[in-house]
Amino acid sequence: MITDVSSRIQQLSASVINKIAAGEVIERPASVVKELLENSVDSLATRIDVEIENGGAELIRIVDNGEGIHPDDLELAVASHATSKIISAEDLFQVRTMGFRGEALASISEVSMFRIRSKQADQPLGREMEVHGGLVKEPQACGCPDGTQIEVRELFFNTPVRRKFLKTQSTEFAHISEQFTRIALANPSLHLTLRHNGKLVHDLPAASDLRERLELFFGSELANNLITVEAEHAGTRIWGFAGHPNQHKGTRKNQYLFLNGRWIQDRSLQHALGEAYRGLVMVGRYPVAFLFLEMDPEQVDVNVHPTKAEVRFQDSQVLYRLLLSSIRNRFLSMDLDSKFSLDKRPDDNLPPQSTRKDSQLLQQELATWAKQQLEQRRSEEIANEQGPGQLPFPVTADPVSSPVHDADEPELLQDNWPPAPASSSSGGPAVSSHLTDIAQTHPASPAAEIRAMQVHDCYLVVETTDGITVIDQHALHERIMYERLRERILAGSVEIQKLLIPITVDLPARETGILLDQTDLLNELGIQIQDFGGNTIALVGYPRMMAKADPQSLLQDVVELLESSGRKVERRDLIDKMLHMMACKAAIKAGQRLSLEEMESLLAQRHLCDDHHHCPHGRPTALKLTRSELDRQFGRLG
Structure with a gap:
């Protein structure tokens, strides 16, 4: 005192x-x-x-x-x-x-x-x-x-x-x-x-090549997508590796800058790095880099911070320009389009069988969702007839711990990341019957008679009574998946796909610690993980609705979201952000071709959403053009 x-x-x-x-x-x-x-x-x-x-x-x-x-x-x-x-x-x-x-x-x-x-x-x-x-x-x-x-x-x-x-x-x-x-x-x-x-977490023998050590810490995918950078000016040298633009992250945590062997933080150099990637990386995403600066100690003051993490350069502008130009010049000498094209049309490089398989999985998923909604609506009607005291909807799954699927399921033995369960062997007729039932349950729904086509494997153009509506297929499905996930989590009935053979994912130790700290939160969302030792996380269960998501990408996005959210974020806000991310991962993508049945099922689900006008991130799901607007554009009025 x-x-x-x-x-x-x-x-x-x-x-x-x-x-x-x-x-x-x-x-x-x-x-x-x-x-x-x-x-x-x-x-x-x-x-x-x-x-x-x-x-x-x-x-x-x-x-x-x-x-x-x-x-x-x-x-x-x-x-x-x-x-x-x-x-x-x-x-x-x-x-x-x-x-x-x-x-x-x-x-x-x-x-x-x-x-x-x-x-x-x-x-x-x-x-x-x-x-x-x-x-x-x-x-x-x-x-x-x-x-x-x-x-x-x-x-x-x-x-x-x-x-x-x-x-x-x-x-x-x-x-x-x-x-x-x-x-x-x-x-x-x-x-x-x-x-x-x-x-034993790490045993790193002496290495002559930095790339070997980078692969041990960050994995082969990142190490194989690194671009060598080297430049020198007036006694100052920059060398190291910059990540390919497709290796972007949600935070700057994977930007490592070293000055004369010492790790440092410098906003000016980080800004130069961001400028070098301007136009190559989406807004809100950050490049990966491992860069080493070598310069005369007289040109830098390292005695300005208690932990020596921040330094003061004698001429920071020279360093800024050197870093920016060295990376930009490296990009100009490369053909980056060859790798970018992989992200534009994922179906282009797949064999027809794989494309058909993905299409079937999507059809099964949409049909299953429509069937569940139908059963829920029917149960609500029955509950209303039975009066109070009855469950307002059927219990289709146990709480978060279920269902545990049998060991003889062929999907689990053939593939560690199993597809969504099949709903009907007949495919198209099953979807059509669900749509008919939904239309009967909601007679006012404009989805009862659907005339639609897909444009650029990205947009659905739908004829309406007073014009046409152009729908972003990813944004709409993202909204559907978001509301479905949110409903299940609030009810404590997320269906979990248990894995007989856990999927192991290697992550940097910092990210491993973040995930293990949030085990309870992830369990609430249906993502079940365990510490596998070292820097390895074992994924033992996940929401069945996330069947098509890549496990490593899913966990990486979870880590980035947790890191970027900060310590003061409310738990409910954090859960909502996680739902946004999970819905985005689970939704169909732009560039994915849909069959007529898939389009019809997707459009039918549109009218089951509380807000089908916007995706969870606030982007519009549809644009409307009325008949009068079309007539005016073509000079048919008057």
Whole structure:
């Protein structure tokens, strides 16, 4: 409690000063890992082993085979502002090491149970020292291999408020893994390992090619779609990889910028990167990049941020233009259309059998949906006749945990991502009968007599009593799927397709942690996942309505949505955003050809929606042209 004495200026104790400094440098376990990894890199280590327990709250152990610390310097290593990397103020503008302030070990040892062991190659024995919450114990001789081993236990044990603000184990480990990833990308020649709760997460042997390491962290699909970038001007060099424009993401988290081996954030360079992709990436999407800047340390000030994540360039405009021109020139020398064409017409490159199969699946899905709506309408009529006390609609599925399908289902054995269930072997007649029943239930519906055609495999042109209506097939189906998903979730009756063989998806550790933290939310939406170990997520169940969605793409979109939503978003708003995304993934796409029966079924469902005029994102689903407007355009009036 603050007393009246606080109104007078007081000299703070060394312990309080160190705790304040620790608050600036050590925000969470990942901050400890970052500082210790940077020290190991500066020690010229060729191998670094990282071991974590309980997301770093219980244990952080880092072992390297670097140069080690001289026995007489061990106590100075945990003293404030004691460093071997600079001597004078002028040295701040010649910094070539990761660390230089001499604050890290002092800050860490102030808020943890800290132990350090170190041995230099020319010394017969090593030296060990413990620091408990800032209280330094006498160093002791010990036997240990060359290099340094640091253990940080019970982080923030003496600052309970800070410890209380730690997130879940998976979240904290995701942040740790992100720091590990940055160091690993900046130093591909290092052999690095990472363990969490005894499980080996990463074992990265030294690599001569950065692309090999990128593939380990981000997967082969992204690694195979990277474009080499290299440029140099006036002693400043930029090199690395920029993602193909089709490898865009929902956030900037996959834009890695390194300056002289140090990961940095710089808005100007991020803006230059965005400008380089202008016109190639949709608004709201961000390119992937792994870029390395090499320049004279005198041209940059790295001492402007507590964690050294932000820097100040002497001439940022030169860097801006160099980055922009290097990527743009690279694009101009390439034929990007060959890959873009894959996204325009997905059916063009598929064999006729695949196209027919997709068409049949869509037909089955639409027919099933129409049948369910019919049964629900009939049940409502029966319930009204029976009076109060009866269920207003039939229970067609158990709550979220059902249905579990039998092991002998051929779809599950042949394909890990099974198609939607078939509703009728006759296809067309079944759909037609559903439409007839729907028309009888809703006699006022204009879908009773449908005259429609598809244009550019994207729009449906429908004749109406007073003109024509042009419908965006994706936007309309997206609205239908959104309302269907929302209704099922509110009723707690999402039909789950259980997988006998789970689908495993490899994601960056940061994204894995985000998904595992939101397991309850995903279960509510019918997406069932499990931790498969390392950076792998196992998808064990999903909504049957999402049968045609790609699992990896689905989980990737979920992660991006969770990341972009921020911490303060309301749960219901987050669920609604998730429904928007899921409906978009499940809906038919532009460029997908529909049969007459599919068009009729889709148009019949249109009038079952609460708002069939707009898709969940607010775009119109249809444009109307009245007969009088058509007559006026063709000069038939008067």
